[in-house]
Amino acid sequence: MDIVEQKKQVGKYAASLVEDKMTVGLGTGSTVKFFVDALAERVKNEGLDIIGVTTSNRTAEQATSLGIKIVDLDAVENIDLTIDGADRVNQQLDGIKGGGAALLFEKIVAINSKQNIWIVDETKLADPLGGFPLPVEVVTYGVGHLIELFAKADLHPVLRKDAAGETVVTDNGNYIIDLHLDQIENPVELADWLAQQVGVIEHGLFINIANHVIVAGEEIKVLDRKN
Numbered sequence: 501m502d503i504v505e506q507k508k509q510v511g512k513y514a515a516s517l518v519e520d521k522m523t524v525g526l527g528t529g530s531t532v533k534f535f536v537d538a539l540a541e542r543v544k545n546e547g548l549d550i551i552g553v554t555t556s557n558r559t560a561e562q563a564t565s566l567g568i569k570i571v572d573l574d575a576v577e578n579i580d581l582t583i584d585g586a587d588r589v590n591q592q593l594d595g596i597k598g599g600g601a602a603l604l605f606e607k608i609v610a611i612n613s614k615q616n617i618w619i620v621d622e623t624k625l626a627d628p629l630g631g632f633p634l635p636v637e638v639v640t641y642g643v644g645h646l647i648e649l650f651a652k653a654d655l656h657p658v659l660r661k662d663a664a665g666e667t668v669v670t671d672n673g674n675y676i677i678d679l680h681l682d683q684i685e686n687p688v689e690l691a692d693w694l695a696q697q698v699g700v701i702e703h704g705l706f707i708n709i710a711n712h713v714i715v716a717g718e719e720i721k722v723l724d725r726k727n
């Protein structure tokens with residue numbers, strides 16, 4: 501099964517977990533896109549009655565165009581279930597997110613969700629976490645100095661640019677600095693350090709957040725958080 505088929509497979513599987521009357525957090529990314537397609541099919545064909553809260557302008561546009569009702573996070577008390585993608589996941593079900601620059605809203609939606617499920621293909625499993633740059637969302641003011649600070653800390657920072665060479669600006673008007681680390685041996689320590697740096701808005705280490713991870717493949721595997 502190729503990667504696109506795997507993404508479709510987990511997207512559809514995740515849509516089958518959504519129940520009537522749920523408030524559902526809709527993540528961001530190429531895997532979640534298939535989840536949103538499959539969820540919209542259920543809304544249309546089965547009359548599934550749900551409300552969505554999205555994590556990016558992209559997902560909001562897709563969901564709305566497919567007939568899923570979207571509300572602001574502050575319009576709901578909490579979210580029953582959030583389905584999101586991930587860039588890397590370790591055995592403890594902690595992960596790296598933000599490859600699509602949506603990490604800030606994704607983390608806010610996640611911490612306001614009763615259940616968080618990530619949908620991934622097998623290439624995303626990595627223990628220790630690594631093999632994917634760690635995104636850090638930062639304020640634009642003084643970004644050069646923050647990059648210098650990260651470089652001095654041996655974090656191999658690169659300001660994210662798009663295919664046209666333009667600096668990527670997030671939905672919230674911030675920049676992304678990607679940290680090109682081979683392996684992250686101690687994600688908790690790094691997360692704490694990053695959170696303390698002035699100018700850092702949020703980082704892409706998602707620790708103690710996912711309850712389950714659904715892994716695509718010849719057979720779908722569901723991994724459960726142990727603690």
Ligand SMILES: O=C[C@H](O)[C@H](O)[C@H](O)COP(=O)(O)O
Nearest residue numbers: 529530531585598599600602
């Ligand atoms: O900012 C983007 C998100 O964290 C995505 O969920 C993550 O990058 C995975 O995306 P994809 O399913 O496209 O690999």
